[in-house]
Amino acid sequence: MGDIAEISERQAKVKLCALIVDDDHEDHQIIREAFTMFSSVTGTFHYVDNGQRAIDFLTAYQDASELPSLIVLDINMPLLNGLETLKILKEHEMFKMIPVVIFSSSYNPSDIEMARQHGAADYITKPNSFSQYKEIIDKLSVYCCEAPAAGI
Secondary structure (H helix, E strand, O other): OHHHHHHHHHHHHOEEEEEEEOOOHHHHHHHHHHHHHHOOOEEEEEEEOOHHHHHHHHHOOOOHHHOOOEEEEOOOOOOOOHHHHHHHHHHOOOOOOOOEEEEEOOOOHHHHHHHHHOOOOEEEEOOOOHHHHHHHHHHHHHHHHOOOOOOO
């Protein structure tokens, strides 16, 4: 129980800067609202609608200390899909330590395996109702408070 209390204490002090990469703007809004309702983590949420825009957004940073502390990435997107984007992020020296959580409607075992192989911190399937977001936000909040994960 000490570990959970310690994480909760760290979460109360954390300011999140997250990059949400999803071509469905509604999903971005739901994640932001869920963080507001279910977490003591506060911060800034940036939104882009495809993987190419995510790479462009991140490469605009000159200082690695200003990069987002979490990337939430959908799989099915135009131009550069989530798995292709994940691979690029994890091969890039400046971005590889940022936890990337795949947040997708896909239950496909090969998508999950590819996410694991390319270094995703976690793979979360999009829920069917807003009430299920509490558990998801709890998981995402932990990534904001811990050292970058080694993979799922």
